[in-house]
Amino acid sequence: KPIVLSAIQPSGSMTLGNYLGAIKNWITMQDEYFCFYALADLHTITVRQDPKEMRKHILDMYALLLACGIDPEKSVFFIQSHVTTHAQLAWILNCYTQFGELSRMTQFKDKSRKHADNINAGLFTYPALMAADILLYQADKVPVGADQMQHLEITRDIATRFNGLYGNVFKIPEGFVPKNGARVMSLQNPSSKMSKSDENVNGCVYMLDKPETIMKKFKRAITDTDTKVYFSEDKPGISNLMTIYGAVTGKTMEQIEKEFDGKGYGDFKTAVGEAVVEHLRPIQDEYNRIIKDRAYMEETWKKADAFAQNFSQRTLDKVMKKIGYIK
Numbered sequence: 001k002p003i004v005l006s007a008i009q010p011s012g013s014m015t016l017g018n019y020l021g022a023i024k025n026w027i028t029m030q031d032e033y034f035c036f037y038a039l040a041d042l043h044t045i046t047v048r049q050d051p052k053e054m055r056k057h058i059l060d061m062y063a064l065l066l067a068c069g070i071d072p073e074k075s076v077f078f079i080q081s082h083v084t085t086h087a088q089l090a091w092i093l094n095c096y097t098q099f100g101e102l103s104r105m106t107q108f109k110d111k112s113r114k115h116a117d118n119i120n121a122g123l124f125t126y127p128a129l130m131a132a133d134i135l136l137y138q139a140d141k142v143p144v145g146a147d148q149m150q151h152l153e154i155t156r157d158i159a160t161r162f163n164g165l166y167g168n169v170f171k172i173p174e175g176f177v178p179k180n181g182a183r184v185m186s187l188q189n190p191s192s193k194m195s196k197s198d199e200n201v202n203g204c205v206y207m208l209d210k211p212e213t214i215m216k217k218f219k220r221a222i223t224d225t226d227t228k229v230y231f232s233e234d235k236p237g238i239s240n241l242m243t244i245y246g247a248v249t250g251k252t253m254e255q256i257e258k259e260f261d262g263k264g265y266g267d268f269k270t271a272v273g274e275a276v277v278e279h280l281r282p283i284q285d286e287y288n289r290i291i292k293d294r295a296y297m298e299e300t301w302k303k304a305d306a307f308a309q310n311f312s313q314r315t316l317d318k319v320m321k322k323i324g325y326i327k
């Protein structure tokens, strides 16, 4: 089977954007591919974290991803910081990554604007660690949201450069945005992506939000001065709500337009909220069960960590030998 790798940062709670944009596809890819999925907790400290909160977010995210349907019998679902090869290869790749190319990363530019008091070296070299995550597993495919595609491009560039110097060491991975992967925008500002760093709390829906909270956020969602529900670039708010509704119900945009023909925005927003609540209900129930079972979670990640360590070590050994390190 072709190899897939993807990862998510446990910096805060999982958003509906993460889920509809990425995680839902992780689940469906498990049968067709050999999947490595990671909690990218090394990436998380590029932004300052509170230790207690960080521990909670890692556990919550691990339990929630299991609840979403990551099946540890099928996929290797590990914790990045537990597998030593990631930081090791990241250092090496740092030395094969240029200052100029890192300077062009839009996420770095955005984040250094947002966290102007802490523009640390890790924030800058973040893509080299992400490249290590991917290249260690010789991944064929890397499913990501559109916001991560630039990091995939630099990963391919780093790998190609390395292979050019030392021969075929790395598989050149293909990044892709799954076609049913929704690009979910903020409910309060539909020109920016839904993100936990949204200044307006009503812009971002979290997977573990209570039903009342979810309903409230959808009812307050920004729309436009028109009254008709249809998909258009000129209607970013409504189009975003349609995307979300389509993603959780499986309905097409045409079906949705028909369903709400002659109805107002109020009815539409209520329907979207209800559909999201219903979709999340079984996931939240499962999360509540798993989060209480720390022993099960620990057993699951330990098995996956050991597998990932062993698998990735082969690539690291090869890289080090090629460069000229002795054993």
Ligand code: TYM
Pocket (backbone or CB within 6 Å): 005, 006, 007, 008, 009, 010, 017, 018, 019, 020, 021, 022, 023, 040, 043, 129, 130, 133, 134, 142, 143, 144, 145, 146, 147, 148, 182, 183, 184, 185, 193, 194, 195
């Ligand atoms: P992260 O943790 O920000 O997001 C995880 C995944 O969710 C996608 N995503 C979205 N998709 C659609 N709409 C949104 N509003 C939205 N918000 C987030 C992201 O594109 C991503 O696919 N650097 C990565 C984590 C990472 C990684 C990797 C990914 C570390 N190593 C190796 C792939 C391969 C990140 O910060 O994603």
